[in-house]
Amino acid sequence: MGLTKKIVLAMIAGIGLGLLFNVLNSSQILGETLTSFINNYLTNGLFDIVGRIFIASLKLMVVPLVLVSLICGACALSEGSRVGVLAGKTLALYMLTTAVAISLALLLALVIQPGAGMEHLAGNAQFEAKQSPPLSDVLVNIFPTNPVQAMAEGNMLQIIVFALLLGYAISRSGKPGQRVAAFFNDLNDVILRMVGVLMAFAPYGVFALLANKIALLGLDAIPTLAKYFSVVLLALMVHALGVYPLLLKLLSGLNPVQLLKKMRPAMAFAFSTASSAATIPVTLQTVEKRLGVDNKVASFTVPLGATINMDGTAIMQGVATVFISQLYGIEIGLMGYLTVILTATLASVGTAGVPGVGLIMLAMVLGQVGLPVEGIAIVMGVDRLLDMVRTAVNITGDAVVSSVVAKSEGALDVSTFNDENYNSVVDQGDGRSTIA
Template identity: 85%
Template sequence: MGLTKKIVLAMIAGIAVGLLLNFLNTSQLLGETVSGLINNYLTTGLFDIVGRIFIASLKLMVVPLVLVSLVCGACALSEGSRVGVLAGKTLLLYLLTTAAAITLALVLALVIQPGAGMEGMASDATFDPQPSPPLSEVLVNIFPTNPVDAMAKGNMLQIIVFALLMGYAVSRSGKPGQRIAGFFNDLNEVIMRMVGVLMVFAPYGVFALLATKIAQLGLDAIVQLMKYFLVVLSALLLHAFGVYSILLKLLSGLSPLKLIKKMRPAMVFAFSTASSAATIPVTLQTVEKRLGVDNKVASFTVPLGATINMDGTAIMQGVATVFISQLYGIDIGLMGYLTVILTATLASIGTAGVPGVGLIMLAMVLQQVGLPLEGIAIVMGVDRLLDMVRTAVNITGDSVVTAIVAKSEGALNVERFNDDNYNSVVANEEDASRTA
């Protein structure tokens, strides 16, 4: 059985177990003592510990993988002086997809009106947002003063800047640079092997994560906000399978169906972990081995996308803005919606390294159009479940932009991309590698 099937089965089992645990805890059929034991030793005990250890193990790989891959990629790119062109294309496409995502979300929410008739929910809502950083501070903080500190804190934008500078310097250093480049290339192979080892335990980690989340949330939160939940979900699916497909076909001529089929392992993994950063190793491995993207492009576009490409979050902000405006009976007008598009698009880069980025970005957007921040408390109930779908959408966007940029740079193996049998070939190679 392939890794994707194992993860899907683990997800189904995790959801089933989580619903069972939630039912036992809320119904009190087993009494308070037994329910307390189940909650303490399973939900917040065993399952929570296994899930957190798995996520921690993945995050362990993120910084060394991004640093080493980017140095290798920058070395190769710098030889042809393509770093600036590549960065420009990638950044422009990420901004374009984010703007398209929030526009789609606003249009869909205005047509369906998820907040109509639910004004009573706004009466007791309270929310205390974290302050958003000023734009000047954000721009300055992109550049590291201490690369070791940036790596220790996992500040991805600073790591990317440092790795690009180092890769450029290595490519311009003659024979010493060649020796250093050889070391980083060898180190990259070792790190990718470590990622393969961790993937063996992915189904168990996914099961534990979903069992814990579903057991804690249940279905009550979704029922109360079903209309909002379905509008956000519809916008996410339309963007993932509609906007991305059109963009990929128009700008590269590649088949969207083949890309989605080959990206399934990364998409499923992103959905189950709800973390773009934790999914970087899987995304990078998938776009290189299954899509045929050269490492010199993938090592730049994938980490950057996981850091600043927040199409899923932008969609949530668009629907949430309309939803909250309808709850409080405030019409922000056409200029207000244009402000939402601009603010959310720029904020996707500006707040990339800030903890709780989704809610901070939403608070920034609401402040710009004069909507009460207390409305965020209402949508938080289902946000954790939608976050899993948002992450899968973000990963899909990263792969689409990566494929488009790689095709334009002549760094895409089109034969491998179009080979329907290559999925099974790669899977067999990965299984053999893990066995060895």
């Protein structure tokens, strides 16, 4: 059995066991002793430990993989001007998909009206919004003063800037640069091999993560917010299975079904971890080895996407804005909705890398259109579960943008992308192979 099937089966088994534990806990039919055993030794014990170790292992790989891979990619760009073109295309596409995502969310929410008849929920809502950083600080903080500190803190935008500068300098340094480039290329192969080794343990990590998370989520909030939950979920599905395939077909002519099939392992990882950053090693491997995107493109687009591409979060913001406006009976009008689209699109880039970024962005959007930020407290009950889905949507968007940019730059191996009988590096655990 290939690793993809193992991961999918582990994901289904983890969700099933987590739901079973959740039901058993709430019903108390097993008695106090067995319930305590399940909670203390399985859910909060074994599954929690295995899941946290797996997440830590993934995060361990993120900084060295992004740094080394991006340096190698920058070295491979023969013309320095291509870095600017690549960055421009990537940023424009990420902002386009985010604008489309929030527009779609607003449209569906206005048609379905998830907040209608739910006014009673607004009474006891309390939420303290964190202050969003000034735009000037955000722009300045993109550039590292200490690259070692940026790597220690996992500040992806600063790592990207440092890696691009170093890669560009290496490519312009003649023979010394060639020797340094050879070292980083060898180091890149070693790191990819480490990722391959880690992938062998992926099904166990995915199972433990989901069993723990679903068991602890407490699904009792879903019936109360079922309409809101359903609209966000519908918008996420339409965006992932409708908007992304359409953009891929229109902008590159590639087969969207192939991309969705080959992204299944990465989507399973993203769903189970609920973290685009932690999924970077898997996303990068999948985009390069399964989709045929050249490292010089993928090493830039994937880490950047994991940092600033927040289509899933934008969808949540769009639906939440309409939901909260209906909850409090405040009509914000057409200009208000246009303001939401603009604010959320720009904020997806401007607040990248800030802790609790989704809630900060939502508080910022609500503040711009005069809605009470206390409404966020109401939707937080189901947000953790939706976060898992929107993370899978986000990394799918990263793969789509990577493929489109790579095709436009002549850096996509189309035969690899279209290969039906693929046995990718993710399945084989062989991190040493490279794209032709």
